Amino acid sequence: MHAVRLHAFGPAENLGYERTEDPEPGLGQVRIAVRAAGVHLLDTTLRQGHTGPFPAPTPLPTVPGREVAGTVDALGEGTDPGWLGQDVVAHLGTGPGGYAELAVTDAERLHRIPEGLGHAEAVAMIGTGRTTLGILAFTPLGPDSVALVTAAAGGIGTLLVQHARNAGATVIGLAGGPAKTTLVRDNGADLAVDYTRPDWPRHVRTHLDALGRRATVVYDCVGSTTARAAVDLLGKGGQHLVYGWAGGRPLTLTDEELAARGITSEHVLGPAMLSRGGGLRTLETRALAEAAAGRLRPAIRSYPLARAADAHRDLETRGTTGKVVLIP
Secondary structure (H helix, E strand, O other): EEEEEEEEOOOOOHHHEEEEEOOOOOOOOEEEEEEEEEEEEHHHHOOOOOOOOOOOOOOOOOOOOEEEEEEEEEEEEOOOOHOOOOEEEEEOOOOOOOOEEEEEHHHHHEEEOOOOOOHHHHHHHHHHHHHHHHHHHHOOOOOOEEEEEEOOOOHHHHHHHHHHHHHEEEEEEEEEEHHHHHHHHHOOOOOEEEEOOOHHHHHHHHHHHHHOOEEEEEEEOHHHHHHHHHHHHHHEEEEEEEOOOOOOOOOOOOOHHHHHHOOOOEEEHHHHHHHOOOOOHHHHHHHHHHHOOOOOOOOOOEHHHHHHHHHHHHHHHHOOOOEEEEEE
């Protein structure tokens, strides 16, 4: 098979497209002929040798990637024969092994792809979709809500905007540049603003003043000065939900500031998300069901598997929209 392998930590150029041996499934495992492999920003961090949420760097050489969708083409000992030939999607957990034509995982991680859902859409929902639903577990949205979504053209941001719109909330989406703000507006945001412009908070405040409203929740994966300006648009009782900091550092608010403003700020990934969301398996199942029903529609940016390095470069420089997916 062909796979993308990393032999040394470092820049995206270190990702090489190579021929390697086919993996074989072990006890209770399946092998998947991969039709789509998800790329996550965390993958770029691990590629550089940082540990991310894991206790130690991934041993090298390695095949990155932890989200795959495709068809089961081989079974390991003790695996239910009913899986053979099924179209499936799986999150590989600590993985890795996803950036390849063939991937092996435990059968207990599999989900059958719902009818009408493509491989790329399924792989987007198994990771990005489950995270989105986990974030949404922290606050109910309705017609009285005003949701401000940073990085609203990204994989999670796209789904947050759709959910908020479906709930009847007023939706404000921040994105970098005119092309991305057009996508956010077309995705259903009431207001789409280019946060690379220094005067963007004024435009949002003018819009909110005209409605007689303040933001009730900020979904923040940017951090830094963008997050500070977004939080300043929150009204009393508002929530600042942090699930990343692509801008370089998370916004940290003191207890005194939170109390004075009458708002809350919470990092929502990790155990807290799993507790509120019902666990990873539940979130994955719900995410796939939401996409199959058409309530959430992931935006996909696809690259050939051989161009994994380009995908990493574009993702790191914010040159992508939606979920980045590799196609073998």
